[in-house]
Amino acid sequence: MSNQVCSFDKALLVSYLYEECDGEDRRLVETHLASCQSCGEELAAFRGVRTRLAEWAPPDEILGFRVVRQREPARRWWWPLPVWAQAAAAILVLMAGAAATNLEVRVGGDGLAVRTGWSQPAPDVAATSSSPAPGPASVATTAEPVAATIVQLRAEMAALEQELRRVTSAPARGAATATAAAAVAPLDEQRLMTQVRPLLQASEDRLRSEFGVRLASAVNELDTKRRADILRIQEDFGALEGRTGIEVARTNSALQYLMRVSQSGGTVIR
Amino acid sequence: MTATDEELVARSQAGDAESFNDLIRRWERPIFALAYRTIGHEDDARDVVQEAFLRAFRGIRSFKGEARFSSWLYRITLNLCRDWIRRQRRAPVVQPPEGVDATELADRLEAGEALEDQVARRDLSRVVAKAMGILSDEQRSAVILKEYHGLTFQEIADVQGVPLSTVKTRLYQGLSVLRRELERRGASAARGAAAGLR
Numbered sequence: 001m002s003n004q005v006c007s008f009d010k011a012l013l014v015s016y017l018y019e020e021c022d023g024e025d026r027r028l029v030e031t032h033l034a035s036c037q038s039c040g041e042e043l044a045a046f047r048g049v050r051t052r053l054a055e056w057a058p059p060d061e062i063l064g065f066r067v068v069r070q071r072e073p074a075r076r077w078w079w080p081l082p083v084w085a086q087a088a089a090a091i092l093v094l095m096a097g098a099a100a101t102n103l104e105v106r107v108g109g110d111g112l113a114v115r116t117g118w119s120q121p122a123p124d125v126a127a128t129s130s131s132p133a134p135g136p137a138s139v140a141t142t143a144e145p146v147a148a149t150i151v152q153l154r155a156e157m158a159a160l161e162q163e164l165r166r167v168t169s170a171p172a173r174g175a176a177t178a179t180a181a182a183a184v185a186p187l188d189e190q191r192l193m194t195q196v197r198p199l200l201q202a203s204e205d206r207l208r209s210e211f212g213v214r215l216a217s218a219v220n221e222l223d224t225k226r227r228a229d230i231l232r233i234q235e236d237f238g239a240l241e242g243r244t245g246i247e248v249a250r251t252n253s254a255l256q257y258l259m260r261v262s263q264s265g266g267t268v269i270r
Numbered sequence: 271m272t273a274t275d276e277e278l279v280a281r282s283q284a285g286d287a288e289s290f291n292d293l294i295r296r297w298e299r300p301i302f303a304l305a306y307r308t309i310g311h312e313d314d315a316r317d318v319v320q321e322a323f324l325r326a327f328r329g330i331r332s333f334k335g336e337a338r339f340s341s342w343l344y345r346i347t348l349n350l351c352r353d354w355i356r357r358q359r360r361a362p363v364v365q366p367p368e369g370v371d372a373t374e375l376a377d378r379l380e381a382g383e384a385l386e387d388q389v390a391r392r393d394l395s396r397v398v399a400k401a402m403g404i405l406s407d408e409q410r411s412a413v414i415l416k417e418y419h420g421l422t423f424q425e426i427a428d429v430q431g432v433p434l435s436t437v438k439t440r441l442y443q444g445l446s447v448l449r450r451e452l453e454r455r456g457a458s459a460a461r462g463a464a465a466g467l468r
Contacts, residue, residue: 011438014445018416020423046445052452053417056398058306063298065320067287067327 006038017046275339282330294323301347307414308351318354322347337428345429348411401451409444412437
């Protein structure tokens with residue numbers, strides 16, 4: 001190997017090595033190689049390196065990659081809403097509905113009162129109530145043109161309100177009656193007892209009479225049953241006596257026969 | 271009739287994923303070889319190839335066709351390899367398994383090739399891989415693209431984004447380093463040269 005350093009264009013030498021030079025460059029390189037031992041050895045060494053490089057083979061394997069399109073599932077509009085947001089939305093809807101119907105919910109001493117803006121004001125539900133109901137809203141009296149569905153909704157709401165009022169007013173009336181009765185109780189107690197006592201007495205008499213009839217019936221039935229039992233016992237006893245008499249008669253007959261045989265001293269064949 | 275890369279690219283740009291899969295099937299081996307020789311680890315090379323194809327698929331609409339599709343794919347792969355090397359901070363040298371499994375070699379014995387020859391070939395491959403690890407990233411990429419993928423100087427210049435003269439300089443420097451390293455490791459380049467002259 002020559003230690004002489006050559007200043008020849010190495011890029012041209014590389015082009016010649018890889019055969020990527022035109023005819024003129026090729027002739028230029030070949031002319032130089034004919035006279036330069038260093039470049040000739042270097043070129044040979046590079047060819048040897050290329051041969052060695054060919055020994056390096058990567059693992060031969062099929063990776064099998066594929067591009068697969070995945071369709072995203074259709075997202076429901078409410079899906080990303082958290083629970084608190086859904087609850088808030090529900091409250092907003094209820095508030096909007098209440099505002100649209102001018103709904104009023106009142107809880108007082110006279111019970112629960114629910115009123116909508118398109119219905120008449122509810123009368124006082126308790127006789128003892130002293131608080132006047134608030135005035136009616138003007139929605140019901142407004143002569144605005146409404147759609148048929150709105151009218152139907154109003155009718156249904158009115159019916160619902162009446163039903164609710166009827167239910168809520170029933171306990172209040174019961175409470176009022178009890179209060180009135182408690183107020184007049186000391187005055188009418190004796191008269192009430194006078195009226196109740198005969199009723200109680202009559203009831204006791206009726207119970208007593210009925211008890212006596214039932215007791216007599218039971219005694220009578222028990223006596224009848226006793227008599228029947230005695231009669232049946234007597235009959236059974238008589239039958240037993242009859243059977244005993246027959247047995248005695250047979251025994252007597254047998255004894256008489258034996259005595260006759262013994263007196264005659266012979267054999268008797270029956 | 272086999273479709274060209276340009277035709278498959280055009281279909282892929284129109285939204286035909288199956289055409290892109292044809293491109294993958296066509297180029298997965300060269301791309302894997304490039305990644306394997308560049309970073310020197312088989313499993314990591316597989317991951318790099320997968321990511322390279324994924325990036326290519328995502329960016330297929332931006333591919334203008336000014337260069338060949340393969341050159342574009344090489345550039346994506348080399349960029350990923352460079353990122354991998356920077357992340358790992360380890361020498362890009364192939365780490366073959368310790369020792370030689372004679373049973374495995376016997377199973378894969380090629381017809382007419384002796385077991386000793388296979389072992390010798392594997393040893394030579396290991397020497398070459400270690401010598402390649404000595405090169406700089408730019409030199410190694412240039413040598414790999416030229417020696418194993420047959421790219422022209424201009425194509426390598428396009429992939430690396432450097433002038434043509436820079437590519438030739440990198441190749442010359444790389445071959446010079448490999449020559450010295452192979453001689454030092456006992457795999458005489460002269461012996462290879464003699465074999466190549468036969």
